[in-house]
Amino acid sequence: MGVNKGKLRSADWFGKSGQDGFIHRSWMKNQGIPHEEFFGKPVIGICNTWSELNPCNAHFRDLAQYVKKGVYQAGGFPLEFPALSLNETMVRPTTMLFRNLASMEVEEMIRANPLDAVVLLCGCDKTTPSLLMGAASVGLPTIVLSGGPMLNGKFKGADIGSGTDLWKLSEDVRSGEFSEADFTEAESCMSRSIGHCNTMGTASTMACMVESLGMALPGNAAIPAADARRRELAHRTGKRIVEMVHEDLHIGKIINKNALENAVMINSAIAGSTNFIIHLTAIARRMGVHLDLADFDKLSNDIPLLLNLMPSGKYLMEDFYYAGGLPAVIKELEGYIHNDALTVNGKTIGENNAAAVCYNRDVIHSVENPLEKESSIAVVRGNLCEDGAVIKVSAATPELLSHRGRAVVFENIEDYHERVDDPNLDIDEKDIMVLKYVGPKGYPGMPEVGNMPLPKKLLKKGVRDMVRISDGRMSGTAFGTVFLHVSPESFIGGNLALVQNGDWIHVDVENRRLDLEVSDAELQERRKKWQPPGHPYNRGYAKQYIDHVEQAHLGADLDFLVGSSGHEVKRESH
């Protein structure tokens, strides 16, 4: 899978003589590149998700310049190229619809071009998994540089976190406890610097994931985007990728079963986003390594929750960095993880973090004195989710983790929006809200709507959490007793599609169960009458996605993208 040591892949383009060599070099020279640059230097692709439509990655042009400095310094030849950049707050109907498209674009761009290695510049949620999935299906030396989180939000003398405080404040506005004017002011206060979400949402989770996998330099996860040490890390990343080419340290040597297991264990200790499960599964399947939902549960089970960050705790990424960052967490977990897993700097994860120090035990707890003894994410099964569903236990209400309630069913997202605030809606806080047709094929794209806001009339009563179940996802910044990723999804006839108002549902997280208390015979009768809903996507990428996307428990990749095609392209373009 790797590139032969001593022979640069790019030489098959730039090292050629005759017409082919002329074609590959001449047009590039219009950028002012001297002739000698094309020979004997590792060509480093800098895959940049910069975009003004993606504010979380809008500082990446600057960051790329520091990567280039490092590449030049180490004797490489950097070439920056753009990749489809997806922003969580902008893209409709949901970024997840396009994660696989971005991964496909990145894979083909890396393979098709004269690159010896690639630096992936990632930030906002989907930009990390999509780039890593694409690179995994090629197999060159690869290193990830995350863009870094925003500084802590500051509002009326208190810290506020991306997303997490938005969900809280908007419920306070709906219940009448918070004014519209204050809500508007909070907009500017929440996002006051460059960078991605500053909670342990999906972007921060992904930045931790790449460091845990060994795919980024130590310290990558938490350095704020606005801190000069992020630029320094970019410079070092550029230097290191050139060395990785000479060492033939390709992605296949780093992402293996042990690295994936490390990522799962570390994610549990930091209470990372539930989206982590879907993305890591997709990455594992690109790498040809088996990792299933049972692994997540089994590996997470013994791992105590150490990190006190929103949405499960109270601090933010800036605090995490000052407390020691991910190295301090990894050091705490040295008794659990595979310390001999290789990382991009050529050292093992154990060696990298052996000397890490924690500077604030309220932010990063010790294994001896954890924030919670229990795992942060649980995988449940039952007749409502035969292939599994997930819940972020650390962000749930403990009393609701063992519960029996009446289903209040919303047939689709429009039905939910129309009826949730209807004063006549038959619902109380013991009921269980069920939302259908928000899975991978059903929406399409499995949007982050699983944490459905509660009915206004219950908010006014002071209710702040209820059990919610859907085949959709939830923002990593969100919280509540929310069962997600129900598989098989309702759109393909999973039992979720058959739930009716008034059915009883039994939640038993301790025993990892989620069951609809309806007999098999009754479910069979209902199935006979069930009709799959249609969708308006009859052409283009969305149709291709619906036709080929796999279920959530498999990572929601397109079936034909699973695996790798390597880096070789034998045919010339002219």
Ligand code: FES
């Ligand atoms: Fe981009 Fe949260 S919206 S990281």
